[in-house]
Amino acid sequence: MAPTYTLEHRVTLDWKRLTADQKVAFREARDKLFEDRATGKGFRPSLRVKGVQGTRGIFEMTWAPDGRATFEYGSEQREGGPHIVWRRIGTHDISGRP
Numbered sequence: 767m768a769p770t771y772t773l774e775h776r777v778t779l780d781w782k783r784l785t786a787d788q789k790v791a792f793r794e795a796r797d798k799l800f801e802d803r804a805t806g807k808g809f810r811p812s813l814r815v816k817g818v819q820g821t822r823g824i825f826e827m828t829w830a831p832d833g834r835a836t837f838e839y840g841s842e843q844r845e846g847g848p849h850i851v852w853r854r855i856g857t858h859d860i861s862g863r864p
Contacts, residue, residue: 768800770843771850780855788833792855795829803848824853832857 802809809815814828840849854860
């Protein structure tokens with residue numbers, strides 16, 4: 767089952783700053799993240815999903831050489847399905863404010 771998701775306000779602002787190519791790359795990585803989450807086998811290494819240092823429960827995903835997105839898990843919206851809260855989408859610069 768694909769996860770449900772919501773976007774924090776900052777993501778909307780971040781999204782407007784991305785190029786069309788960056789948006790495509792993010793969407794492709796997001797779909798892979800959702801596929802991996804659905805299988806329960808862990809995330810593929812190319813996404814480099816890891817916890818953000820100095821935070822609790824916030825994760826980072828790599829979607830391009832200089833493309834990062836941060837997210838956390840929220841309250842289940844559909845029985846048995848995870849809920850992802852996207853926090854930031856952008857370049858490595860978002861790491862300072864995940």
